[in-house]
Amino acid sequence: MVTKVRSESVDVVVTGTIKTVSDTQAIKEAVLKAHTSHIDVPIRLFLQDSFIITSSLIGFLIKVIKMDHYALIVEVGSLELYEMLEDMNLIEIMNVRKASV
Template identity: 65%
Template sequence: MDLVTKVHREHVEILVTGTIKTIANAQAIKEAIRKTHEQHPDAIINLMIKDSFIITSSVIGFLIKSIKMDKMNLQVNVGCEELYTMLDDMNLVEIMNVRKAYTCAKV
């Protein structure tokens, strides 16, 4: 998994490529979001999960907490239909501000 943060005028993109599967991957995502929010507290944070068809439960919990309790302006864009469907089946699309951005190739 790779992670790149891009700062724009009104928003910040956190681009995640590759599969999110380890504790270290989850920690890196959470730390990138925390750091971005500290440095740009009023910016919209767009978490772009480009390739992963899975997401760890700790990242899901962190995203829900960040949006609902910490009031971060956070949007999640998923590139794999399989991940979007999983989040939809769990009734998390609205809660986590999930949007489709299908670019992921089926393997």
């Protein structure tokens, strides 16, 4: 996982498959740190490779977007993950986009 600070956003780039509790915890911590360090800059969470994500990560992302009002966009590189989130009606709720990178 890599965090890149840009003038228009803070990018949190996650490679590999997200499948363990520690994977999820690391992503949560990176998003929270990005928000705390750069409170006025949107966060873009890039899930480059993973075709699945844990339910606790989904819950966390919904919470920070809808309840805590983080400016956060989730970009997914896997069509399979995008379609799964679409089937769960989470595209709009979680600000999901197909990754352009």
